[in-house]
Amino acid sequence: MNRIDWIIVRRLASNVGLTLVVLFGIVLLVESLNTTRFAALSATGGAPLALTAVALAAARWIIDTLPLTFLVGTVAGLLNLQATREMTVIKASGRSVWRVMIVPLAVTLAGGVLVTLLVDTAVIQFNRTLSPSSTTSGEVGRSGTLWLDEQQGDVHYILEAGYVNPSGTALGSVNVFLMEAPRDRIEAATAELVGNEWVMAQATRYRSNEMPEAMTDFRLPTARTAGDMRARIASIKDMTVWELAGSLAARLTDSRERAETETRFLRLLALPLTLCGSLVIAFAFTAGYRRTNKYGGAVLYGIVLGVLVYVVTEMAGRAGGAGVMHPVIAVAGPAVVAIVIGVTVLLNREDGRT
Known part of the structure; x- marks a missing residue:
């Protein structure tokens, strides 16, 4: 110069x-x-x-x-x-x-x-x-509660989580409402996304007219990937270029989220x-x-x-x-x-x- x-x-x-x-x-x-x-x-x-x-x-x-x-x-x-x-x-x-x-x-x-x-x-x-x-959007409310409505095969459930890890792969204070009869409700302290499943190490099943049932290693099928979860818990415009690259590398399955x-x-x-x-x-x-x-x-x-x-x-x-x-x-x-x-x-x- x-x-x-x-x-x-x-x-x-x-x-x-x-x-x-x-x-x-x-x-x-x-x-x-x-x-x-x-x-x-x-x-x-x-x-x-x-x-x-x-x-x-x-x-x-x-x-x-x-x-x-x-x-x-x-x-x-x-x-x-x-x-x-x-x-x-x-x-x-x-x-x-x-x-x-x-x-x-x-x-x-x-x-x-x-x-x-x-x-x-x-x-x-x-x-x-x-x-x-202000950075949350999608299925995450202002209070930080996550709601997911998903159907995989014969399994249809709505998942509520009171805490969501920034990575989107770890949830806390989990409640699962199974929509098929007999409409069980599952409570778990934590849930982790492992492969194509939500894994709950310790969970409790509640069913009408029955005693609560303690369960271990309870699993729910899901089509969501780590990239999908990361994109859903944060507003796209409030993600840094590094986080956007991470979401794309984590294989987004939702076409709208990927676009x-x-x-x-x-x-x-x-x-x-x-x-x-x-x-x-x-x-x-x-x-x-x-x-x-x-x-x-x-x-x-x-x-x-x-x-x-x-x-x-x-x-x-x-x-x-x-x-x-x-x-x-x-x-x-x-x-x-x-x-x-x-x-x-x-x-x-x-x-x-x-």
Whole structure:
């Protein structure tokens, strides 16, 4: 990285950072308007806990809208370079826009990887520490109780567990309601997922008009895997990239859960590529030479295109999560299209061909 590259990266980074700070402040203000949640958290752990929770919620918003925010910040940085004629001097030195864009692309790629692997993970972990109940979904209620309704062959039962291990393979305070006659009820202190069975080392069977019967090594068949359980006890959006990878590696049998998990996992992995698409679009619409400093139309086109790409990305992500579209196409498609559009515009404006 030479001095010119350093100037460009520093100018773009400062404007992107300023944009993120401004948006973070706005989202922070919006989140603080939820007075009910703020009061509940303040009663639990005081004002510091409530403020931290609000800040973490705002951080999640920033990460979710990062491609669009990054586009706006990059456009502002390039306009700054144009207004001071620094971009004109850089091009006059013999550097093409392609050469100018190489180092910012590399920095953007590295920053996207950092956000995916570290920043997003840290925000989720802190949010989980402050409000564990907010990360539960599916069959897990606010109280932490798990309900499973399953039928395997002739065995139909509803399982209730008062405690669920984060791995999803160990349960505590278990009650099993057998739905077939004579409708027995099974109580057990613990249950573990071993292979395709829930294994209860010590259990008690309750049957109408009969004395309770103690049992050992009681087993119930199940089609759920460790990956299924991990996906069901936590909200997909509140799982880190490492946990998503673990769920996929644990063989998800539920097609809906697998589609949601795979789409979320690939979206995190594709974040660097999406940010690169935003950078290319910003360069395509604002890095060109102008005799005057009137860039209103170019900026408007760039931001509108960025918003369009963001909306398409969200819609494709929902389609991938619902299983309507293959997750790889749903995630990589919008990012690749954004890069292709940006490169096409640059070729037309800089090299005079498409």
